[in-house]
Amino acid sequence: MAMAGGMSCSTSASAHAGSSKPYRPQHHKTVTEMAKNISFTVKYWKQNGPKDKGHFDTHQMKDIPDDTSFLEMLDILNEELINEGKEPFVFDHDCREGICGMCSLYINGTPHGKTERGATTCQLYMRRFNDGDVITVEPWRSAGFPVIKDCMVDRGAFDKIIQAGGYTSIRTGQAQDANAILISKEAADEAMDCATCIGCGACVAACKNGSAMLFVSSKVSQLALLPQGRPEAAKRAKAMIAKMDELGFGNCTNTRACEAVCPKNETIANIARLNREFISAKLSD
Numbered sequence: 001m002a003m004a005g006g007m008s009c010s011t012s013a014s015a016h017a018g019s020s021k022p023y024r025p026q027h028h029k030t031v032t033e034m035a036k037n038i039s040f041t042v043k044y045w046k047q048n049g050p051k052d053k054g055h056f057d058t059h060q061m062k063d064i065p066d067d068t069s070f071l072e073m074l075d076i077l078n079e080e081l082i083n084e085g086k087e088p089f090v091f092d093h094d095c096r097e098g099i100c101g102m103c104s105l106y107i108n109g110t111p112h113g114k115t116e117r118g119a120t121t122c123q124l125y126m127r128r129f130n131d132g133d134v135i136t137v138e139p140w141r142s143a144g145f146p147v148i149k150d151c152m153v154d155r156g157a158f159d160k161i162i163q164a165g166g167y168t169s170i171r172t173g174q175a176q177d178a179n180a181i182l183i184s185k186e187a188a189d190e191a192m193d194c195a196t197c198i199g200c201g202a203c204v205a206a207c208k209n210g211s212a213m214l215f216v217s218s219k220v221s222q223l224a225l226l227p228q229g230r231p232e233a234a235k236r237a238k239a240m241i242a243k244m245d246e247l248g249f250g251n252c253t254n255t256r257a258c259e260a261v262c263p264k265n266e267t268i269a270n271i272a273r274l275n276r277e278f279i280s281a282k283l284s285d
Contacts, residue, residue, distance in 0.1 A: 037063040038131040042077055044089050045138045050146035056136075057089075070113065070124040071096060071103060074137075090150035091137075096122040098263065101200030105151055106138040111202035111261045120200065120263045140205040143248040144212065157247040158199045158215060164243035165236035166219045168228050187225050194222035196264040203258030203266075209250030214258040216240050217274035218266045224277055234281035241278055 039062040047054030059081065064073055071093055078088040094102040103121035107113030115124045129135060139151040146154050197218040204212050220237055223229030229236070252271055259268050 035065040035067040035127075038066055038126060038129065038133075039063060040129060040131065040133040040135055042073075043134055043136045044077075044151070046089070046150055047139075047147050048149060050148075052147075054147070064126055066125070066127040066129075068126045069096070069122065070105075070107070070126065071122050073126055090148075090152050092152045093122060098123045099198060101198035104140050104153060104155070104201055104205070106140060106205055108136050111140070111205045112200075112263055115263070118263055118265050120198075140201050142201070142204045142210040144204060144210060145201060153201075155199070155201050157249070158201065158212070160247060161212065161216060161240055161243050162219065165232070165239035166223070168223060168232060170228070181227055183226060191222045191225040194218045194225065194266070194270060197222075197262075197266055198264060200263060202261045202263060204249065206257040206261045207250065207252075208255060208257070209253060210248075211252050211258070212244050212249040213252040213271050213274065214262065214266055214268065216244050217268075217270035220274050220277060221270045224273065233277055234284060237274065237277040237281050241274075 039060070041058055042061055043056050043058050045054060046057050059077055061073065061077060061080075064076065068076075071091075074089065074091055081088050092102045092104055094100040096103070098120045101120070103112075105112065105121045107121065107124070112119065112121045113124045114128060115121075137151060139145075139147055140153050140155075144157045148154050195218075197215060199215060201215070203214040204210055220240060223236065224233050252268075254268070256268055259266065
C-alpha cells in the first residue's frame with residue numbers, strides 16, 4: 001500500500017510538471033463533505049506606485065473548489081495570468097495564519113472581506129462566495145498607507161508610531177522573578193487582549209476619517225494597564241498621538257467602523273482610555 005501511494009504521488013507530480021494547466025490545491029474531504037466548484041469574476045486593482053492613477057482589471061475564474069482559501073485563489077489567478085503572458089497581481093501576505101497582519105485586502109467593500117468575526121483575509125475561504133459572483137479586490141485606501149504596487153501598501157507609518165512611544169525603558173541584566181511585580185488577573189487579561197492587535201490597518205481602511213486611533217489606543221492600553229508601562233504613560237500618549245497626526249491619519253468620530261472590522265476584536269474602549277491618558281498628560285504639563 002505504501003508503495004502504491006508513493007507511485008501515485010510521483011505520477012501526479014510528474015503529470016503536473018508536464019501540464020500547462022495551473023496548479024489547483026487538492027483538499028481531501030469525506031463523501032458527505034465534498035467541495036463544490038464555483039466560477040466567478042475577479043475584479044482586481046492595478047496601480048504602479050502611489051502617484052499612478054490606477055485601474056481595475058478583470059479575470060474569469062472557473063471551477064475553483066469552495067474550500068480553497070482566498071489567497072490560494074489569488075495564487076491560481078496569478079498562475080493563469082502568467083500563463084497568458086500578463087503581469088501578475090501584486091498583493092501582500094506572509095504567515096497565512098491570521099497573526100502577521102500582512103494580508104491587507106479590501107474585498108467587496110469590506111476590509112479582509114466578510115469573514116467570520118475575528119478573522120483576516122488569509123482565513124477567508126471561497127465557500128463565502130457564490131457561483132457567478134463578481135469579487136472586487138482593492139488595497140487599503142488611506143493617506144497614511146501609500147500604494148507600493150497594486151494591492152500592496154506601505155504600512156511603515158505604524159512602525160513610526162510605535163517608535164515614537166510604544167515601548168518601555170527598562171534596565172538590562174538579570175530577569176526579575178515572574179511574581180516580583182504583582183498584577184491583577186483582570187489587568188493582565190485586558191492588557192493581553194489589547195496586545196493581540198496585529199497592526200493590519202483594517203481599522204484605518206474602514207474609517208471614513210482614515211483614523212489610526214484603534215491601533216494607537218490598543219498599543220497605549222497594553223502598556224498603560226501594566227505597572228511597567230506607567231512611568232512613561234504621559235510621555236507615550238502625547239508622543240504617539242503627535243506622530244499619528246504628523247503621518248496624516250485622521251481623528252476618531254465614534255462611527256465604530258474600526259471595531260466592526262478588526263480581526264482581533266479590539267474595542268473602542270481602548271480609544272476612551274487613550275483619550276483619558278492624553279488629557280491627563282496635557283493637564284499635568
